[in-house]
Amino acid sequence: MYCEGSGQAINKEKSSIFFGRNCPDSVKDRVKNRLGIHNETFHDSYLGMPTKVGNSPTSTFKFLTDRAWQNVHGWSDRPISRAGNETLLKSITQAIPTFVSSCFRLAVATCEKFRQIVSDQWWGREDGKKKMHWRSWAWLSTPKSLGGMGFLDMALFNQALLGKQGWRLLTEHDSLCAHVLKCRYFPNSNFWNAVVPRTASATWRGIIHGRDLLKRGVQWGIGDGRQMSILSDQ
Structure with a gap:
């Protein structure tokens, strides 16, 4: 296993993995065996940020x-x-x-x-x-x-930074983050039409908040029109 973009191997003995509360033990075992990481831990924070945002x-x-x-x-x-x-x-x-x-x-x-x-x-x-x-x-x-x-203005600044994350999903399709979020939230559609399910993470909800800002200024060329929906696209 390699860290994307760095070319350096990941030390699996020093790595850990954590799962959601409703994840079955059978799925946990398959994932840990597939990744070769068997240390299962949960930290309240990572790099100074909370790993979980609750209801408040x-x-x-x-x-x-x-x-x-x-x-x-x-x-x-x-x-x-x-x-x-x-x-x-x-x-x-x-x-x-x-x-x-x-x-x-x-x-x-x-x-x-x-x-x-x-x-x-x-x-x-x-x-x-x-x-x-x-x-x-x-x-x-x-x-x-x-x-x-x-x-x-912290609210506007916050939305601008989240809009930048959304822009990265649009321009860096091959990144690990883009692959994970697409498979999780919009496997059969595109970023612009992705929805926010009730079980969506705080990260995804934040990116969708930034998408609202992107929609105000983003333009795209129609080209041959094959990717355009005449009923839903603006």
């Missing part, structure tokens, strides 16, 4: 907002210029959820909490109380070229 994504991703809060309060008592405050918020605080945002759809409450943390830190505090917010978040999140401050 707000609780699952609470560690992101906690980390952001600790970040801003770790240097809030130090004298810092307005430009320095802006740089720290953009390059450190708002960069905390980037990796997770590229794989999962963040809950609305999580995005709102990030907005609150950044906005409160930008306007500052006095005697332990938040100062007046003189401008709206819409202005703060507007690009500087349009007269705003250029802070990230």
Whole structure:
């Protein structure tokens, strides 16, 4: 077994595999024998991300907002210029959820909490109380070229990163991820017509959320028309 793209063999003794709760033991045994990996474990996190998103994504991703809060309060008592405050918020605080945002759809409450943390830190505090917010978040999140401050709108940023994952599925058909997702969610159709079953993973639900953004700007040539459905395609 080789790691795709690296050309290096995988150490099966150090590898592990885990299955869903409803997976029969007979299927587990066949898969483990076929892959040659017999260590069956389940880790709560991998590369800093949760391996399972439950029914409450707000609780699952609470560690992101906690980390952001600790970040801003770790240097809030130090004298810092307005430009320095802006740089720290953009390059450190708002960069905390980037990796997770590229794989999962963040809950609305999580995005709102990030907005609150950044906005409160930008306007500052006095005697332990938040100062007046003189401008709206819409202005703060507007690009500087349009007269705003250029802070990230976390919900839009999250959808853009997930749309990038969907674009990879469209352009990199031979990747392992593309093969697995196609066999699981749209074996007899294409990415644009794929649905979200009730048992869909959080990863797939996030990619479909990104697909909604792709549909706004993607165009495709009709060519000979063999792949076009005159009734369903726009």
